[in-house]
Amino acid sequence: LCAAAINERYLRRIGADLHDGPAQLVALAALRMDSPALVDPATSSTLREAEIAGIHKTLGEAMREIRGICNGLVLPQIETQAIADILRLAVAEHERRTSTNVLLTLPERLPELGTSEKISIYRFVQEGLNNAFRHGKGKGQQVRATTKGGKLLVEVVDTGPGFDPARSEGLGLAGLRERIESIGGQFETLTGPGGTRLVITLSVEEQP
Known part of the structure; x- marks a missing residue:
């Protein structure tokens, strides 16, 4: 370049x-x-x-x-912690700041990730939950992480009224998309009257 x-x-x-x-x-x-x-x-x-x-x-x-x-x-608590603890941290901080509840679902084991991936996932959950609070009024907030077939999926879900991605994907979601794609991941936005689901997918080494 x-x-x-x-x-x-x-x-x-x-x-x-x-x-x-x-x-x-x-x-x-x-x-x-x-x-x-x-x-x-x-x-x-x-x-x-x-x-x-x-x-x-x-x-x-x-x-x-x-x-x-x-x-x-780099935020020190992100650089040194496991991804499961980073997800718990992002959820706990959001709950404290907004006085809302978030259901966090994690598998027994999650892969080891580099600092760039950790920061990107933390920012994704932070922005996704802020989006759920702003557009969905904090209804049905969930964060889920799953692994399958060498892929790590992290989702932020709410049951609010949804929003128009074409009008709302400004610096926030667009910046997240670029951040995730810069580390080789995929970013997806699914939204409608029944709620919103933001999903990122990263390729990871499968756990033995």
């Missing part, structure tokens, strides 16, 4: 990192600003203060991610 193409790809990756990470956290904080705990005059001061504290913590995480991207750092 020529220098211009390499530079363009690098800039697009930074844009995807900013969108899929800190921008999503800021968006969640903005959504919570309109939560009943803050806009309902009847809300107790205890609940209101807890909601404000949650928003403050989410914005703090966004700032830490921005600093990490600026320093060219």
Whole structure:
């Protein structure tokens, strides 16, 4: 690749990192600003203060991610952990930030993956769940991982009203698609009135 193409790809990756990470956290904080705990005059001061504290913590995480991207750092909890723990981390963080529930389904064993694959899967689940919260109101949120025939499938599912991919696949889903395809994977969006299913497929070494 020529220098211009390499530079363009690098800039697009930074844009995807900013969108899929800190921008999503800021968006969640903005959504919570309109939560009943803050806009309902009847809300107790205890609940209101807890909601404000949650928003403050989410914005703090966004700032830490921005600093990490600026320093060219890989999130340490992703680089050193197994993929099952990374999926649990992404789900737990989403549940805490949004006060919603996510059903996580994992097989007994998952393959070992490189850092690029780990980061891509983490960002996929993070963006997929944020999409489920934004478009599907957090209804029926699920994250599933399965392995079969040398393939790893990771799915993010919700039972919301769905959305128009042609109008909604902006930097978020488009950036995810490019990220997954850059590591040799496939990205699929299935959405309709019954909900949305985002799926990535990666080739992996089969476990003995």
